[in-house]
Amino acid sequence: xxxxxKIQVGVSDLRQAFHTHFQSAExxxxxxxxxxxxYAVECGLKSILLKRNQLRTTALIPDPTLxxxxxxxxxxxxxELKISASIISQTPxxxxxxxxxxLNIEKAHQAWRxxxxxxxxxxxxxxxxxNSISQ
Numbered sequence: 120x121x122x123x124x125k126i127q128v129g130v131s132d133l134r135q136a137f138h139t140h141f142q143s144a145e146x147x148x149x150x151x152x153x154x155x156x157x158y159a160v161e162c163g164l165k166s167i168l169l170k171r172n173q174l175r176t177t178a179l180i181p182d183p184t185l186x187x188x189x190x191x192x193x194x195x196x197x198x199e200l201k202i203s204a205s206i207i208s209q210t211p212x213x214x215x216x217x218x219x220x221x222l223n224i225e226k227a228h229q230a231w232r233x234x235x236x237x238x239x240x241x242x243x244x245x246x247x248x249x250n251s252i253s254q
Contacts, residue, residue: 136233139234150231156249156250157191157231158228163252164196191225193252213242213245215235
């Protein structure tokens with residue numbers, strides 16, 4: 120799957136995502152928490168880049184592809200920041216519970232946002248990886 124392609128969702132997927140994020144306490148502990156973890160890690164990585172480069176805002180980042188083409192590509196941010204493999208493991212890929220194609224980390228936020236199920240074993244690895252970065 121190419122970097123610019125998005126996970127396709129329909130009306131029922133969006134309706135279910137609304138209910139998942141808005142009403143279900145049990146799901147909030149899982150899928151919504153994972154989505155927030157993803158975005159927290161993304162914000163943290165961006166803040167490190169700004170601080171290291173003594174930039175005041177993301178608008179001053181010299182490489183606009185970091186924000187506009189790779190904004191959610193945490194693997195690219197990790198590489199850009201030269202975070203050692205001894206600190207975090209290799210960036211995981213994952214599979215949707217239905218459909219099975221291999222997706223990269225930047226698609227995880229879409230799956231969680233739209234309430235699309237990820238294979239449980241892959242989701243566990245994704246969450247562990249995100250937690251390792253946040254540490």
